[in-house]
Amino acid sequence: MTATLRHYVREAQRGDETAVEILFDQFRPLFRKHLGQYARHYRYSEDLQSSIHSAAFLCIMDFDLEKPGTVQQAMQMSIHNFLDCLLYTSDAADDLT
DSSP states (O other), rough: OOOHHHOOOOOOOOTTTHHHHHHEEEEEEEHHHHHHHGGOOOHHHHHHHHHHHHHHHHHHHHHOTTTTOOHHHHHHHHHHHHHHHHHHHHHHHHHHH
């Protein structure tokens, strides 16, 4: 599975939109997991879903195929860190007002 995911990451990085769609389909359960975990922090689930998709896309485009590590691990950490960063900056902004 890891070799297959790496293949799709490579193709996505080359501009293949179908490869991005395939990767998103593979990680849909992970997206749903994060939707459940972070839903209480977002007023609109569409905003949260958009944030998750942004994090996933950035992960795909930034994934270094020359380094060890799995796409699954990178995707999990990328989404988690992206959402935590958004929450942290949002909380900090709320503290200033």
